[in-house]
Amino acid sequence: MTQTKAHVIIIGAGFTGCALAYDLARRGLAVTVVDRGEIASGTSGRTHGLLHSGARYCVNDQESAIECIHENIILRKIAHQCIEYNGGFFVALNEQDLAYQARFEIGAQQCGIEIDAIHPQKARQLEPNLNPAVLAVYHVPDGVFDPLRLALAFAASARFFGAEFLPYHEMENFLTNGQGTVTGIKLWNRLTNAHSELKADLVVNATGAWAGMILKKIGASVVVTPTPGIMVAYNRRLINRVINRLNEPGDGDILIPQRRMVVIGTTSYEAEEVDYIPVEKEQAIQMDRDAISLVPGVATCNRRGVYMSARPLIGKGEAGRSLARTFKCFDHRETDGIEGLVTITGGKATTCRLMAEKTADLVCQKLGLTATCETACEPLRSYREYYRPSGVNR
Amino acid sequence: MTEGHWHVTFCIYRKKGDQPPFYQDFPLEVDPDEYVLDGIERIWAFHDRSLTFRHACHHSTCGACGMLVNGVEKLTCITPIRAVTKNGGTIRVEPLRNFPVLSDLVVDMAEFYLRMEQAHALQVVPVAQSTLPYEPPPFPDDGLPHQRLNDCIECGMCVSACPIALTASSYQGPAALAATQQTYSLTGEKSLLSLVDCADGVWRCHSGFECTAVCPSNVDPAWRIMELRRQVIRHRIQRIFHQDR
Numbered sequence: 001m002t003q004t005k006a007h008v009i010i011i012g013a014g015f016t017g018c019a020l021a022y023d024l025a026r027r028g029l030a031v032t033v034v035d036r037g038e039i040a041s042g043t044s045g046r047t048h049g050l051l052h053s054g055a056r057y058c059v060n061d062q063e064s065a066i067e068c069i070h071e072n073i074i075l076r077k078i079a080h081q082c083i084e085y086n087g088g089f090f091v092a093l094n095e096q097d098l099a100y101q102a103r104f105e106i107g108a109q110q111c112g113i114e115i116d117a118i119h120p121q122k123a124r125q126l127e128p129n130l131n132p133a134v135l136a137v138y139h140v141p142d143g144v145f146d147p148l149r150l151a152l153a154f155a156a157s158a159r160f161f162g163a164e165f166l167p168y169h170e171m172e173n174f175l176t177n178g179q180g181t182v183t184g185i186k187l188w189n190r191l192t193n194a195h196s197e198l199k200a201d202l203v204v205n206a207t208g209a210w211a212g213m214i215l216k217k218i219g220a221s222v223v224v225t226p227t228p229g230i231m232v233a234y235n236r237r238l239i240n241r242v243i244n245r246l247n248e249p250g251d252g253d254i255l256i257p258q259r260r261m262v263v264i265g266t267t268s269y270e271a272e273e274v275d276y277i278p279v280e281k282e283q284a285i286q287m288d289r290d291a292i293s294l295v296p297g298v299a300t301c302n303r304r305g306v307y308m309s310a311r312p313l314i315g316k317g318e319a320g321r322s323l324a325r326t327f328k329c330f331d332h333r334e335t336d337g338i339e340g341l342v343t344i345t346g347g348k349a350t351t352c353r354l355m356a357e358k359t360a361d362l363v364c365q366k367l368g369l370t371a372t373c374e375t376a377c378e379p380l381r382s383y384r385e386y387y388r389p390s391g392v393n394r
Numbered sequence: 395m396t397e398g399h400w401h402v403t404f405c406i407y408r409k410k411g412d413q414p415p416f417y418q419d420f421p422l423e424v425d426p427d428e429y430v431l432d433g434i435e436r437i438w439a440f441h442d443r444s445l446t447f448r449h450a451c452h453h454s455t456c457g458a459c460g461m462l463v464n465g466v467e468k469l470t471c472i473t474p475i476r477a478v479t480k481n482g483g484t485i486r487v488e489p490l491r492n493f494p495v496l497s498d499l500v501v502d503m504a505e506f507y508l509r510m511e512q513a514h515a516l517q518v519v520p521v522a523q524s525t526l527p528y529e530p531p532p533f534p535d536d537g538l539p540h541q542r543l544n545d546c547i548e549c550g551m552c553v554s555a556c557p558i559a560l561t562a563s564s565y566q567g568p569a570a571l572a573a574t575q576q577t578y579s580l581t582g583e584k585s586l587l588s589l590v591d592c593a594d595g596v597w598r599c600h601s602g603f604e605c606t607a608v609c610p611s612n613v614d615p616a617w618r619i620m621e622l623r624r625q626v627i628r629h630r631i632q633r634i635f636h637q638d639r
Contacts, residue, residue: 038448038458038500045450045458081517086540126536146543148456149517168446168497190446191497192411233453237532240521240540258455259543260532260612276439279432305429305453305472383517384507384548 005030006367009185009198011171011214012206014044015349018154019356019375020206025161027360027371032198033155033163034187036170039386040151043208044349046309048231048265050242050256051075051083051143052350055090055115056249057325058107059100064325065111067351072141074353075150078379082149084257088142088242089123090115092135093293097246101136104246108140115140129238129297142242144256150349152383159388160381174203174218174341182218182340202363205343208312209274215343220336222328224345226274226310229266232287234301238262243294252290261304264291268311277308314346327355329362342366400426400481404433406445407488408498415495417486418442426476430468430485431459433475434499447499454610457547460554461499462488467551467608490554492563506550509566514586515573519544523580526614545611546573552605552615558598565598566590568605568615575618578625591626 006029010017013035021033035041054068076085092098108115116139123137124130130137155165168190175184175197184199207214209226237260245253251267264287271277284306291298314328327347332338344359357373364371402424409415420437431449438445448458452471459470463478464486479485493501521540525532552568553559559567571590578586590596596619605615 037446038450040450040456041448041458045456046452049451049455082543084518084540084542086521086538086542126538144543146451146455148450148458151450168500170443190444191500193444194411231453233455237542240536240538240542257542259545259547261453261455263453276436279428281427307452307471382511384511387504387507389504 006201006369007032007199008202008204008363009034009200010204010206011185012042012208012210013039013151013155013165013167014042014206014208015040015151015154015352016208016344016347016355017206018151018158019352020204020344020359021158021163021165022154022161023356023360023373023375024363025158025163026374027364027369029369031158031163032166032200033158034166034169034171034185036168036190038167039155039165040148042210043309043311044151045147046231046307047147047349048254048256048263049144049147049258050254051085051145052348053088053140053142054111054113055104055108055140055142056244058111058113059103060248061324061326062107062111064348065107065113067326067354068348069111069113069141071351071354072143074376075350076143078376079145079150079153080379081383082146082153083143084145085143086240086257088140088244089118089127089130090138090140090244090246091123091130091294092137092246093131093133094135098135100247104138113140127239127241127243129295130243131294131296136246138246140244142244144242144258145349147349149383152386153380154352156381156383156385159386164390171214175199176218180338182338201367202340202342204359204363205341208345209310211312211343211345218338218341220332220338220341222330222335222343222345223315225313225315226271227268227313228271228274228277228308228310229268230280230283230287230306230308231263231265232284232291232303233261233263233305234291234298235261235304236297236301238295238297238301245294252287255291255294262291262295262298262301271310274310277310279306279308312345327351329359331362331366396423398425399423400475402475402479402482403484404437405484405486406437406498409495410444410497424475426474426481428475429471430463430473430475430478430487431470433485434470434487446497455543455547457549460490460549460551462490462554467554469549469551469610472610490550492553492556492559493550501550503550506553506567506569507548509570510548510573513566513570513573513589514577515546515570516544516577516580518542519580526612526617546613547611549610551608551610555604555608557602557604558600562594562598564594566595568599568619571596571599571622572613572615572618575622575625578622584629587626587629590622596623596626
């Protein structure tokens with residue numbers, strides 16, 4: 001008799017869900033990913049697109065900073081197909097920025113992030129559109145990625161190892177055995193309007209900012225604060241490197257190049273309802289000002305897109321900025337006495353592979369499996385393979 | 395009504411499973427500066443959770459949200475409502491043409507992505523060679539080997555607008571041909587030319603330039619197809635004189 005593979009359902013096809021599907025499928029598990037929309041149609045697709053070097057967090061949130069630089073190096077290797085890797089600058093524009101310099105240098109060193117001080121004049125030769133008033137400049141190993149393609153590359157690799165994806169399938173409720181164990185989910189196929197049930201040995205809630213909403217259905221909870229921010233894209237590529245403001249993380253202090261555009265971000269405020277986040281016009285105007293202060297040429301550009309995206313931050317803070325950018329896995333047997341259910345939330349796009357690794361470790365431990373993570377070395381499959389009809393994968 | 399807001403009616407193509415398609419009206423109060431995709435997402439969020447549509451980045455880097463807006467291919471995330479209707483007007487939204495419809499506004503991209511892969515479409519290109527040869531460089535080159543994500547965002551709008559793709563489903567299509575031209579120009583790989591030198595390749599195009607008219611990302615597929623023809627002819631002549639070894 002052949003041993004049937006353990007079956008894991010992942011709710012949510014954002015970065016975490018796709019990376020987790022890849023990790024678990026590589027470890028030999030049977031995986032089904034469900035999402036109510038297209039791949040990366042929530043927070044992941046609308047992320048800023050910055051492949052963090054970790055330098056942004058090296059002073060106030062070193063755990064996140066170390067995760068970022070570690071994963072930045074891995075993603076450059078395995079996901080080159082969706083990354084513009086041209087490095088980034090941290091630039092000081094005033095006295096307060098200069099006062100941050102010493103802490104920044106120490107923090108970067110403590111976190112193992114390679115930074116190089118560059119003479120402002122040299123920096124302006126390299127990036128002619130940079131604000132001529134820059135007082136100090138550091139080079140950091142930042143990059144930029146295409147959000148949908150990064151998720152698709154993980155999803156394509158997951159499919160290559162046998163994972164099944166069900167986009168446009170909304171999770172309606174949990175199935176339980178009546179004794180506090182989750183045994184599967186009820187699904188609504190939004191493509192056909194059909195309803196069905198799907199059994200599993202374990203269900204992973206990888207819905208990011210929606211994690212709390214999903215858990216409400218079964219009376220469990222994690223404290224996730226959906227924290228939206230705005231991004232504004234402009235129609236000219238004025239820089240090759242990411243331009244960050246040299247200071248503590250704040251609003252509108254990162255301008256990234258992407259294809260023919262530059263994109264400024266972002267703001268931070270707490271929200272309850274994140275299914276639809278209206279664009280705040282005042283915030284967009286603030287972004288225009290912030291982008292112009294980094295790269296004055298933005299004033300000559302037209303806006304190309306304005307959009308909002310809700311970060312999933314763990315915990316509750318006075319302001320979203322004070323919450324750590326790290327992630328957390330919850331075993332609901334420990335937190336709520338519910339067996340067969342795991343939640344992964346928090347984190348950043350840059351650290352999605354690591355989030356998947358830690359979650360997959362927990363999943364395997366719970367299922368009594370010993371397989372180890374193998375996602376850090378080999379390049380991901382071409383993102384285009386995600387769309388291949390099933391049956392022609394291997 | 396909030397000051398400056400418009401009343402518009404989204405008339406949306408609906409289709410589920412084997413049921414016949416129909417159009418459904420959703421009257422909406424909008425800010426005319428909002429994008430068409432914002433309106434569609436709001437219809438899903440507040441009026442009808444069964445509405446399906448493709449979207450991800452909301453700023454024209456992913457290419458997921460191409461649709462027909464009032465009969466014309468538009469990347470809905472960067473198309474302001476102001477640009478396609480007026481106060482009291484209608485916005486008709488339909489799925490892309492020349493693709494199988496999976497549900498409502500969602501089309502099946504499988505064949506399209508397969509063709510892009512077969513055309514060896516580049517995902518990331520050197521910044522210095524990333525624009526069209528007739529365009530001025532975007533800004534001075536510092537000589538470093540910068541790379542950037544390619545212009546083609548694989549939205550499929552050129553295939554939707556193509557009158558040939560409408561009649562010949564075996565036609566490789568403007569996106570894949572444009573990709574072949576670009577990859578050939580950067581790699582000189584001769585085997586790419588034999589891929590397109592066939593009835594379903596460069597010679598099927600009728601030079602309608604509809605692809606270029608709707609491309610949201612400066613790819614200019616029609617120019618690239620014409621250029622690819624020149625390269626195919628050049629290669630054939632070189633072969634006659636045995637200059638290609």
